[in-house]
Amino acid sequence: MGVGKTTIGKLVAKKLYRDFVDIDEEIEKEFNMPVTKIFEEIGEQAFRQREKEIVIEQCRQKLRIISVGGGAFLQEEIRKECLSSCIVFFLDLSWESWKERISMIIDSRPVLQGKSIEEIEELFYKRQEVYSAHHSKVQTDHQEIEEVADYIVNSLKLAWELNE
Numbered sequence: 001m002g003v004g005k006t007t008i009g010k011l012v013a014k015k016l017y018r019d020f021v022d023i024d025e026e027i028e029k030e031f032n033m034p035v036t037k038i039f040e041e042i043g044e045q046a047f048r049q050r051e052k053e054i055v056i057e058q059c060r061q062k063l064r065i066i067s068v069g070g071g072a073f074l075q076e077e078i079r080k081e082c083l084s085s086c087i088v089f090f091l092d093l094s095w096e097s098w099k100e101r102i103s104m105i106i107d108s109r110p111v112l113q114g115k116s117i118e119e120i121e122e123l124f125y126k127r128q129e130v131y132s133a134h135h136s137k138v139q140t141d142h143q144e145i146e147e148v149a150d151y152i153v154n155s156l157k158l159a160w161e162l163n164e
């Protein structure tokens with residue numbers, strides 16, 4: 001969560017001339033309210049249900065860069081679909097670096113709200129296990145957004161060249 005999937009995904013799509021889809025944004029458009037309000041008024045369960053359906057729908061389309069929400073991979077069906085129909089990049093960030101980013105994202109990430117720093121740290125490490133299911137890991141500590149995007153673009157181009 002907040003590692004840069006939306007920001008970097010958008011840039012990767014631009015560099016590769018692909019469409020970009022942000023799953024949180026799709027859900028927000030559908031409910032016509034921000035994620036925080038969806039959690040408050042409709043509930044996390046309804047959010048997770050639509051998240052699953054939209055990810056599966058989007059994964060089955062071609063030629064697009066998809067940014068999932070930070071909690072999407074907690075759902076097994078999402079993990080399975082992404083790993084079988086897409087190339088999954090895991091943007092990794094150390095706890096030390098991520099800790100610095102919490103104040104920047106907390107207002108728009110309901111999952112973090114009302115938690116102590118110890119609880120947030122526990123959530124961080126628990127989720128690392130889930131994110132270990134991926135095709136490629138990108139280390140983002142001390143990396144500019146542009147550098148991470150270029151790394152992803154280059155590794156995709158290399159994979160396509162090798163596949164030709």
Ligand SMILES: Nc1ncnc2c1ncn2[C@@H]1O[C@H](COP(=O)(O)OP(=O)(O)OP(=O)(O)O)[C@@H](O)[C@H]1O
Pocket residue numbers: 001002003004005006007008024067068069070071101104105109140143144145148
């Ligand atoms: N490499 C980076 N260096 C510095 N700041 C970054 C970097 N990547 C992202 N950010 C900043 O971190 C914040 C969160 O980024 P972003 O919304 O793209 O994360 P996300 O992974 O999509 O989050 P979520 O899982 O909640 O969807 C933004 O303010 C963004 O500008």
Ligand SMILES: O=C(O)C1=C[C@@H](O)[C@@H](O)[C@H](O)C1
Pocket residue numbers: 001024035068069070071072108109110111
């Ligand atoms: O990490 C999470 O569980 C979340 C991250 C955001 O992208 C949103 O999908 C929502 O705030 C939940």
Ligand SMILES: [Mg+2]
Pocket residue numbers: 005006007022024067068069070
């Ligand atoms: Mg995002």
